[in-house]
Amino acid sequence: MTDRHPTDADLRGALVAANHILVREGVLDAFGHVSARTAPDADTFLLSRNLAPGSVTPSDLLVHRLDGESDDPRRPYLERFIHAEIYRRRPDVMAVVHSHSPSVIPFGVSDTPLRPVVHMAGFLAAERTPVYEISEHAGDASDLLITSPELGASLATALGSGAVALMRGHGSVTAGASIMEVVYRAVYTEVNARIQLQALTLGTPRYLSPGEAKAADQSVGAQARRAWDVWCRQVAQERNDTP
Numbered sequence: 001m002t003d004r005h006p007t008d009a010d011l012r013g014a015l016v017a018a019n020h021i022l023v024r025e026g027v028l029d030a031f032g033h034v035s036a037r038t039a040p041d042a043d044t045f046l047l048s049r050n051l052a053p054g055s056v057t058p059s060d061l062l063v064h065r066l067d068g069e070s071d072d073p074r075r076p077y078l079e080r081f082i083h084a085e086i087y088r089r090r091p092d093v094m095a096v097v098h099s100h101s102p103s104v105i106p107f108g109v110s111d112t113p114l115r116p117v118v119h120m121a122g123f124l125a126a127e128r129t130p131v132y133e134i135s136e137h138a139g140d141a142s143d144l145l146i147t148s149p150e151l152g153a154s155l156a157t158a159l160g161s162g163a164v165a166l167m168r169g170h171g172s173v174t175a176g177a178s179i180m181e182v183v184y185r186a187v188y189t190e191v192n193a194r195i196q197l198q199a200l201t202l203g204t205p206r207y208l209s210p211g212e213a214k215a216a217d218q219s220v221g222a223q224a225r226r227a228w229d230v231w232c233r234q235v236a237q238e239r240n241d242t243p
């Protein structure tokens with residue numbers, strides 16, 4: 001991926017790599033998904049058909065509209081509305097991850113907020129990562145899935161202008177200005193959650209101050225390409241090693 005506007009093939013290649021990287025890093029498993037807006041200001045985005053992220057290839061990526069639908073007859077993901085409604089509300093967002101990455105889940109079901117404890121996660125809200133409470137929108141007997149534009153819209157509202165929102169008893173959503181940035185953020189959200197949980201077992205963590213989080217986001221976040229390049233090499237190597 002280069003800094004010029006990517007071609008369709010570039011974009012598909014990067015999104016396939018993102019799928020595989022996020023599996024390798026423990027953010028996605030058989031479930032969860034990552035999408036990318038097709039171009040700046042576009043009302044369409046690329047998201048795989050209903051498939052485990054580790055199995056996604058370029059031809060599995062379907063062009064979806066902001067109503068969550070596509071013209072392709074292949075079966076889409078149930079929760080595609082998460083992506084559609086975030087793109088609808090956030091022109092700055094070019095890529096979205098929805099995951100069930102395990103270390104963040106405790107912060108969505110308890111009264112301890114997810115907060116930045118390491119400098120790699122300065123993109124997290126300094127005081128409290130928002131938690132989306134689906135029962136306020138879907139009642140107390142839903143399957144917790146975001147299966148309609150209306151639920152997607154309420155989740156996108158909970159995310160607001162931030163990078164990450166937690167989904168109670170389910171997972172999280174991460175937004176970024178590029179595929180590279182959203183992958184970096186999704187990986188380090190999981191890392192920060194793991195470290196915060198460890199710190200909480202020792203005592204009261206000292207969190208990054210709002211000023212530290214902002215400064216760290218600007219300097220460390222600008223180096224996301226270093227991680228992206230090595231992660232891309234690793235997944236390409238493993239693809240070549242697979243007989």
Ligand code: MN
Pocket residue numbers: 032079098099100170171
């Ligand atoms: Mn889900």
